[in-house]
Amino acid sequence: MxxxxxxxxxxxxxxxxxxxxxxxxxxxxxxxxxxxxxxxxxxxxxxxxxxxxxxxxxxxxPVPTLLKTYARYFGKAHLRKYEPFYEAAEDTFAFLESIDGHIHVEVKKLYPDAELPKFDAYRISDNKLELIYKSKRKMGDFAEGLIEDTASYYNEEIKITRTLLEEDGSEIKFTIEKA
Ligand code: HEM
CATH class of the missing domain: 1.10.260 (434 Repressor (Amino-terminal Domain))
Structure with missing residues (x-):
């Protein structure tokens, strides 16, 4: 890490x-x-x-609360430095859709030893996005905090529902709905 x-x-x-x-x-x-x-x-x-x-x-x-709080802080204090990524996306969904194919790809070029999760994004409707998180590091709570932080950057209200796809937390479906 x-x-x-x-x-x-x-x-x-x-x-x-x-x-x-x-x-x-x-x-x-x-x-x-x-x-x-x-x-x-x-x-x-x-x-x-x-x-x-x-x-x-x-x-x-509790650990999940700490990880979510930490993720929201990490977004504001550290990820905002990567301004072009935020500017390139028009809203929360577009930003989240660009993590796997663009943002984390660039991170990997900068830091080849970075250990990054996999995200598959499915646009269900204008107001609903499904984001499937996969990582053996099982940092779903951290991911959830970063999703919340992204929405706060774009000033959007969202509701996140979590479905465990693997019992151990290595695969999670986040259903994200715009209010
Ligand atoms: C400007 C945007 C972003 C940048 C520059 C970025 C960069 C990074 C970096 C440097 C790491 C650490 C890798 C390591 O420790 O080896 C990381 C990990 C991680 N990132 Fe991103 N990230 C961004 C946005 C996001 C967003 C929006 C999410 C959530 C949807 C996300 C989910 C994660 C997770 C969950 C990890 C922990 C590792 C794991 O679960 O396997 N990232 N990211």
Whole structure:
């Protein structure tokens, strides 16, 4: 997993829970990086799983809530830097449809070691899009937060319904309806 994801995570932990929590997490987790991350570095995905699980334990906030909150922060703080991607799409659906064939493709060119999910998008009607998420990293909650963040960028109200296609969360159908 790319370092930028860890850097963003620690920014949010510090903002929401204070620096002591950052220290406490690094202390409590068994991190081969020793808790030192650079944005362009690459680290074990399991370190993120450990960090989020421990943060949930210490804060009493459930893991899915933490991941969704984190995704919304990550979108605003880090993904907005990729302005041309947002400008190229006219609305939430067009942006989400462009992740798999364009955005993540460009990300992969920039960072060949990035581990990205697969998305299949189906436009059911003008107001309804189905997005099928596939990833062995099972970050569906993170994906949901990023979908919500995309809608907030385009100032659109959406409703997201989730259907598990694989029991373990490695395949999820997001049905996204415009209000
Ligand atoms: C400007 C737009 C975007 C950029 C530049 C971008 C870039 C990235 C990067 C750098 C990673 C980390 C890869 C790694 O750690 O190895 C990532 C992961 C991920 N991205 Fe995107 N992304 C964008 C939009 C989105 C959106 C809108 C969604 C949701 C629909 C999404 C879903 C995900 C998920 C779920 C992961 C976690 C890895 C996984 O589940 O396998 N991304 N993305």
């Amino acid at each position: 790319k370092g930028v994801v860890f850097v963003g995570f620690f920014e949010l932990v510090e903002k929401e829970f204070g620096y002591e929590m950052v220290d406490k997490l690094i202390e409590a987790c068994n991190l081969s990086s020793d808790g030192v991350y650079t944005t362009i570095g690459t680290y074990e995905h399991s370190e993120m799983v450990q960090l989020v699980t421990k943060l949930s334990e210490f804060s009493n906030v």
